[in-house]
Amino acid sequence: MVARFAERVRYIGVQHGLAGSDVEDLVQEVRLRLWKALASGEKILAAPASYIHRTAVSAALDLLRRRRARRETPARLSRPSGLAMLGESASADRMLEELELQEQVGRAVDALIPARRSVVRMYLAGYSREEIADLLGWSEPKTRNLLYRGLADLRERLTAMGIGPESLG
Amino acid sequence: MSDERLRLSYDRLLAVRAAMSSAREGCPEVDAMLEVLRREGTEDARLQLLDHIMACPFCQAEFALLKTAGTAQPPE
Numbered sequence: 721m722v723a724r725f726a727e728r729v730r731y732i733g734v735q736h737g738l739a740g741s742d743v744e745d746l747v748q749e750v751r752l753r754l755w756k757a758l759a760s761g762e763k764i765l766a767a768p769a770s771y772i773h774r775t776a777v778s779a780a781l782d783l784l785r786r787r788r789a790r791r792e793t794p795a796r797l798s799r800p801s802g803l804a805m806l807g808e809s810a811s812a813d814r815m816l817e818e819l820e821l822q823e824q825v826g827r828a829v830d831a832l833i834p835a836r837r838s839v840v841r842m843y844l845a846g847y848s849r850e851e852i853a854d855l856l857g858w859s860e861p862k863t864r865n866l867l868y869r870g871l872a873d874l875r876e877r878l879t880a881m882g883i884g885p886e887s888l889g
Numbered sequence: 890m891s892d893e894r895l896r897l898s899y900d901r902l903l904a905v906r907a908a909m910s911s912a913r914e915g916c917p918e919v920d921a922m923l924e925v926l927r928r929e930g931t932e933d934a935r936l937q938l939l940d941h942i943m944a945c946p947f948c949q950a951e952f953a954l955l956k957t958a959g960t961a962q963p964p965e
Contacts (some may be wrong), residue, residue, distance in 0.1 A: 742950075742954055743957070746954070746957075776958045777923075777959050779958070780954055780955050780957070780958035781919055781923060783954070784951050784954065785919055787951075788913070821898055822902040823902070825895060825898040825902060826899075826902045829899070834936060834937070834940065835936060838937075838939045838940040838943065841899075841943035841944055844895055844896050844899035844943075845903075845949055846896065846900075855925070855926070855928075855939070856928075856932070856936070857932075874895070875890065878890065883890065884890075885890055
């Protein structure tokens with residue numbers, strides 16, 4: 721049961737774009753806690769699924785608290801920078817153009833009205849409309865409406881900055 | 890500009906911000922992030938926290954980890 725739960729945590733971690741080390745740390749911590757608390761394989765097997773679930777959430781919280789205390793950077797952020805991701809062959813002009821575009825997107829998002837801005841940020845960060853609705857406790861139509869208006873507003877602001885639909889492909 | 894291109898630019902922007910600074914001033918406590926996931930507190934407060942979390946490369950990764958642990962459905 722614990723092994724299957726670990727697989728599930730790993731699978732969702734990958735889906736959320738987490739680095740493997742983050743998820744492995746969490747899985748390891750859950751295993752340790754279950755062994756400390758229940759002391760035998762039989763007891764772990766008999767433990768309710770909800771208990772293991774709560775153990776995982778609690779382990780994740782402690783993992784993050786320890787990181788904060790040590791001022792560690794989440795492993796996911798060892799990703800290449802925006803410039804490096806353009807590839808070695810990118811020209812200096814292209815890199816500058818890309819950096820400028822990123823800054824303009826950032827400024828345009830910052831200028832959105834608060835409710836739309838949060839939703840747009842979540843969407844740009846990779847959350848689906850369903851996930852956004854679930855996190856905020858909103859209906860699907862309300863979420864869709866705020867996201868649609870937010871993205872339209874964002875594009876309008878970018879166009880005013882001279883960034884059209886064709887910008888950088 | 891397509892949604893995909895906007896997402897790519899935003900992701901790169903956060904990567905650059907992370908590379909430029911590792912300061913965590915103004916970041917919410919881990920427990921505050923958990924409250925957002927549990928939909929506790931007022932909607933305005935949650936929106937304000939999410940606004941920071943989604944704009945901060947460090948908080949975004951931590952929030953994703955918490956969400957992962959919180960949404961993993963235990964097997965039968």
